[in-house]
Amino acid sequence: MTGTTHAHHSHSGLRRAVTFAAIVLLGAVFMLWAWRTAEGARAELDQQRAAEMISESRALCEKWGLPAGTPRFIECLADIQTVRDRHVQRLIEDDAL
Numbered sequence: 001m002t003g004t005t006h007a008h009h010s011h012s013g014l015r016r017a018v019t020f021a022a023i024v025l026l027g028a029v030f031m032l033w034a035w036r037t038a039e040g041a042r043a044e045l046d047q048q049r050a051a052e053m054i055s056e057s058r059a060l061c062e063k064w065g066l067p068a069g070t071p072r073f074i075e076c077l078a079d080i081q082t083v084r085d086r087h088v089q090r091l092i093e094d095d096a097l
Helices: 002-063 071-096
Strands: none
Touching: 002 071
């Protein structure tokens, strides 16, 4: 009877180890899937924001009488981007405090 009990405990321990390994593996697969999904969504949001900012910049430069494609229009877009870049840099610096 001790041999049967020992085999039963051994089999039960193996089953627990396999179950634990399966849970860990499924957890890792889920984390990878969630990370890739979030990464894709973030890239899509970044593209959408960039398109919105370009559209806003164009509208502002045109509002001030600078026709698209002219050297002044291009300077206007560059100036707006400079202001936005400085704003982002300030936010990064504030976060570092």
